[in-house]
Amino acid sequence: MNWRGFDLGQLRSFVAVAEAGSVSAGSERVFLSQSSVSEQLKKLEARAGQPLFVRSKQGVTATQAGARLLDHARRILAMSEAAFEDLQGHSLDGELRIAITDYYRPHDIARILKTFSEQYPRLKLHVTVLPSATIDESAGADAAFDIGLSLRLVTPGSRRHGNGSGTGSARASGTVVRREKLLWAISAEAPPHVSTPFPLVLLPSTCQLQRFVVKRLDELKVPYLIAHSASGVAGLQLALKAGLGIGCLNESSIGPGVVACAPGVGLPALPSVEFHLLPGRAGESERVSSARNALVRPFS
Structure with missing residues (x-):
């Protein structure tokens, strides 16, 4: 009887590389060498019978087939871990x-x-x-x-x-x-140079991050004006995408239509967040x- 499934180790490396965006970053997540992960991906693609990644100098992106497998792989790995936890008496309810x-x-x-x-x-x-x-x-x-x-x-x-x-x-x-970088963000369609005073898109003063940003600009005497106030991160992202001003976001909060400001625009460097x-x-x-x-x- 022919076995028609996938190897869990290969799927785990596949998910790690897909989420990290490169073989090198993915290999760190699964604690394997790059060569071992590359070999696993090669075998997985042979098993799937089609390419799962498009490779470039910038890293890797999933093909259409790879994106479909990624959804399956996450569920397979989650179910495998759930079965193990259950048999070990560690299942949560x-x-x-x-x-x-x-x-x-x-x-x-x-x-x-x-x-x-x-x-x-x-x-x-x-x-x-x-x-x-x-x-x-x-x-x-x-x-x-x-x-x-x-x-x-x-x-x-x-x-x-x-x-x-x-x-x-x-x-x-x-x-x-x-841990992530904190970045100044702006609409992807905004001009490369922003004139002062900088138009800020901010959350309410109850947000510690926004309080820090305003205090930092005041300390350095950077000219700014509050162009838009948003009630939450989702609203801030929409305002930035619409080109209403410049905001402060952590790296993983920058989505489609929003980009990090180019260095040298006159805004101060920001710390990291955890x-x-x-x-x-x-x-x-x-x-x-x-x-x-x-x-x-x-x-x-």
Whole structure:
């Protein structure tokens, strides 16, 4: 009887390369050498009977067949992990309330949560999008969520203070799952040179990131005006795409129609940001602690 399936190791490398955009970056995710991953992809394409990637100097992009396989591969790997966890007695069930900042991978978060749900089909997720400040300040015994994921600025002294904002708060930082560059962003159709005062697209002052940006510009006496105020990251992205001004976004929040500003336009350099899974609370159930540990991998 001929076996007609795919090798899990090859699929895992395939997903890593597809998500990372290059063989070198993908190989780091699966802790294999580039040559080993390249060989796995070669065998996978032979098994599939068609090319799965278009390769260029900039990296790799999935072909139409590759994009179709990618969706299948994510589900296959999630189900494989779910079966293993179940047999090990680690399967999660019940309800889990998660609060996530809307800066966290907005173009990808739905897929991440879907994959996590497929891995733990008996776990019912309740996801709420909240400002990072609200998540941090609400992370007590009476919080309306079990697990929080917030954004922190990485500024001088933030490692010492532990909160990623350089403010000196003693608040615990939790587990860093991702670190990204912070960038000035503008419409892809905007002219290369922007005249001053710089037209800013901002979120409300309750957003720590926007407060930092305004304070930084004021300190350096950079001329600006507030051209548009958005209520959330999705609104900010739309305003930027429409060409209403310049905004500040983390790398994974820059989507179609929006690009990073070219260096040398007169805007100050920005720090990096980190995304933290907040630490557990006293008396937290084993179910929530296990779920937090399980989330580290898909969120990274």
